[in-house]
Amino acid sequence: MALIRWIKPDSFVIDVGTDHAYLPIALIDRKITHKILAIDNNYKPLVKGRHNIRLAGYTDLIQLRFNDGLKNINFTGDEVIVIAGMGGVLISNILQEAKSRFQKNQTFILQPNWTWYELRKWLADNGFQIEQEQVIKEQNKFYSQLLVKYTGEKYAITDTEAFCGININIDDNSKLNFDPASTNSEDDSPLAVYSAYLSRLKRLAERKSRSIALYHKIRQDIESMIAKLYSD
Ligand SMILES: C[S@@+](CC[C@H](N)C(=O)[O-])C[C@H]1O[C@@H](n2cnc3c(N)ncnc32)[C@H](O)[C@@H]1O
Numbered sequence: 001m002a003l004i005r006w007i008k009p010d011s012f013v014i015d016v017g018t019d020h021a022y023l024p025i026a027l028i029d030r031k032i033t034h035k036i037l038a039i040d041n042n043y044k045p046l047v048k049g050r051h052n053i054r055l056a057g058y059t060d061l062i063q064l065r066f067n068d069g070l071k072n073i074n075f076t077g078d079e080v081i082v083i084a085g086m087g088g089v090l091i092s093n094i095l096q097e098a099k100s101r102f103q104k105n106q107t108f109i110l111q112p113n114w115t116w117y118e119l120r121k122w123l124a125d126n127g128f129q130i131e132q133e134q135v136i137k138e139q140n141k142f143y144s145q146l147l148v149k150y151t152g153e154k155y156a157i158t159d160t161e162a163f164c165g166i167n168i169n170i171d172d173n174s175k176l177n178f179d180p181a182s183t184n185s186e187d188d189s190p191l192a193v194y195s196a197y198l199s200r201l202k203r204l205a206e207r208k209s210r211s212i213a214l215y216h217k218i219r220q221d222i223e224s225m226i227a228k229l230y231s232d
Pocket of ligand 1: 018
């Protein structure tokens with residue numbers, strides 16, 4: 001649901017790792033687009049996706065394909081490519097394989113559930129601009145979602161940016177809490193969610209700093225970011 005806000009009406013969406021096919025179904029339910037290619041490289045998710053699509057009555061509308069990432073697919077540049085709910089290294093491997101076929105300004109929506117540091121570094125090294133990020137809290141877990149454009153121009157990104165994200169618009173995160181248990185209390189305000197996200201990352205950086213030196217600096221930076229949140 002949170003990813004959908006970035007998908008413009010009538011776009012052609014390629015959902016890589018569609019699994020249950022919730023995203024394609026939601027796109028049609030909300031009349032955003034019916035031009036969708038849903039991909040998975042495992043049979044069980046494909047069976048589940050096909051079942052959900054049939055229940056929704058969209059069998060004729062959604063193309064469901066067994067495929068490894070974006071292999072053998074060519075792009076016009078108009079497609080919005082969504083890769084969500086897997087590790088950042090796997091996402092970067094999928095992008096790497098298809099990179100020579102992407103067009104300039106091609107749009108991607110990415111949600112790395114782990115190894116997000118590696119993904120952001122790879123994006124910067126390979127000319128994928130992170131235009132915006134949003135932080136989602138669901139059932140006490142945090143997810144960062146990235147809106148990305150392929151420019152082909154590499155850029156520098158610090159270790160702290162790669163770990164915590166860049167271009168996060170905190171105010172934009174309002175109404176992005178889809179936690180059914182949520183009470184919509186103060187704790188769900190965009191600032192509170194962002195601050196809790198940073199605190200979670202700080203604890204993670206603390207643990208990692210015991211074996212990886214660069215996380216000392218990341219942890220210190222996060223501390224300053226949290227302090228700044230409440231002083232501005
Ligand atoms: C945890 S699910 C994510 C589902 C959904 N995208 C979401 O965010 O809720 C990850 C899915 O990615 C699929 N997957 C993993 N590697 C893939 C690849 N190389 N190509 C296509 N699908 C892949 C898995 O089979 C699985 O169904």
